[in-house]
Amino acid sequence: MPEAVNSGDRALAGRTAVVTGASRGIGLAIARRLADDGARVCVTGRKPDALAEAVQALGGPGRAIGVPGNIGDAGHRDEVVERTLAAFGSVDLLVNNTGINPVQGPLMDLDLDAARKITEVNVLAALAMVQRCHGAWMGEHGGAVVNVVSTAGLRPSPGIAFYGASKAMLIHLTKNLAGELGPAVRVNAVAPAVVKTRFARALWEGREDDVAARYPLRRLGVPEDVAGAVAFLLSEDASWVTGHTVVLDGGSTMGGGA
Numbered sequence: 460m461p462e463a464v465n466s467g468d469r470a471l472a473g474r475t476a477v478v479t480g481a482s483r484g485i486g487l488a489i490a491r492r493l494a495d496d497g498a499r500v501c502v503t504g505r506k507p508d509a510l511a512e513a514v515q516a517l518g519g520p521g522r523a524i525g526v527p528g529n530i531g532d533a534g535h536r537d538e539v540v541e542r543t544l545a546a547f548g549s550v551d552l553l554v555n556n557t558g559i560n561p562v563q564g565p566l567m568d569l570d571l572d573a574a575r576k577i578t579e580v581n582v583l584a585a586l587a588m589v590q591r592c593h594g595a596w597m598g599e600h601g602g603a604v605v606n607v608v609s610t611a612g613l614r615p616s617p618g619i620a621f622y623g624a625s626k627a628m629l630i631h632l633t634k635n636l637a638g639e640l641g642p643a644v645r646v647n648a649v650a651p652a653v654v655k656t657r658f659a660r661a662l663w664e665g666r667e668d669d670v671a672a673r674y675p676l677r678r679l680g681v682p683e684d685v686a687g688a689v690a691f692l693l694s695e696d697a698s699w700v701t702g703h704t705v706v707l708d709g710g711s712t713m714g715g716g717a
Contacts, residue, residue, distance in 0.1 A: 469497030470694040475547040477501045477539060479530050479588065480557030482509040484656035485607065488682030489554055490517055492690045498552065501543040505529060530557045530584045531576075539588075540595045550596040552693045555585035555629075556607040558658075560622040574621050581625035586632060593644065601643040603693045606633050607685070610652045610708050626650070630704050637702030645701040647692045652708035654680035675710030 476493045480486040482504030490500045490513065500523045504510040510525035517523035524546050528535030543550050559580045562573045589604055596602065611619055612626030630648055637646040653670060671678050688705050691697055706712060 469495075470690065470696070471552070472497030474551040474693075475499045475501070475543060475549045476552035476554065476693070477503070477543055477550060477588070477592065478554040478556055479503045479539075479584075481554075482506060482513045482525075484658055485651070485654060485682045485685050486554075486556040487513050487516070488686040489556060489607075489689050490523070492683070492686035493552070493554075493693070494518060494522060496690055496694070499523065499547045501526060501539060501546070503528065503530060503535075503539055503557070530588070531580050533587070536584070536587055536591050540591050544595060549600065550592045551600070551602045553588060553592045553597075553602070553604045554607065554689055554693075555588055555604070557581075557584065558607065558609075558622075558626075560619055560658075562621070563618050565618075566620050569621055577621055577625050578628075581622070582628050582632070585629055586636075589636060589640075589646070593640065597640075597644050602645075603697075604636070604640075604644065604646045605689045605692050606630075606646070606648040607689075608633075608648045608650045608704060610650050610706065610712055613650060613704075613706070613712060633704065634702045641701055645692075645697070647697070647700060647702065648704040649685055649688050649692070650704050650706045650708070651680055651685050652711045654682060654685060656682060671709075673711060674708070675713065678709060680707060680709060 476498045478486055478490045481490045481502035490502050494500050494517045502513050502525050507527040510527050514523045514525040526539045526542050606629050608626040608629050611623035612630050616623035633646055633648040
């Protein structure tokens with residue numbers, strides 16, 4: 460269990476972060492890193508039991524809270540911000556990590572209802588969380604936002620093309636939000652390639668060595684790779700960085716890769 464915050468010598472001491480989609484995988488790794496760096500953390504997710512376990516892993520009450528629900532629901536988003544303010548007194552940092560991809564295959568076979576759902580969760584809910592946090596705290600006090608996107612949003616992504624399109628839209632929104640919200644609020648994104656999580660297992664499970672062989676660093680990502688980059692972008696070490704997407708890909712987008 461993480462030790463209690465007892466000094467201001469850690470990068471995010473005194474800050475409060477909201478991390479969406481953080482009951483496991485990349486989101487939980489990000490929340491853990493932010494807590495280790497001194498932040499108080501609110502995590503969200505759809506499964507209450509998994510979220511409760513995540514909160515305990517992050518240090519329990521006083522260090523972390525969990526707000527279960529569907530990030531696509533406006534009432535849930537309001538509850539996240541209201542409970543975070545009530546528990547910790549601020550909402551300084553936001554990580555939009557929630558993402559879905561319920562369909563795979565060619566665009567000509569894409570179920571348009573599924574496409575609308577992907578857009579709602581991956582794009583509109585992320586924008587709505589920025590709006591809500593900005594209105595409740597960041598607009599007056601400042602802050603930082605990181606959107607978790609994907610290398611699928613940087614180039615063609617056969618089989619998951621609409622997921623990639625949603626992430627491309629979020630990359631574009633990241634740039635526009637950085638322009639609108641500066642100088643008080645910085646907005647950046649991280650774009651991982653294949654990371655070894657349950658969400659991405661269809662892209663690597665059973666053929667990890669073959670997939671990793673196409674990466675110059677000869678390995679797939681792990682959630683902690685993403686967490687470290689997010690922590691940097693939220694910290695004062697990145698105080699002159701906004702509107703950028705940091706690519707976390709083991710070198711794969713130089714050519715080849717997944």
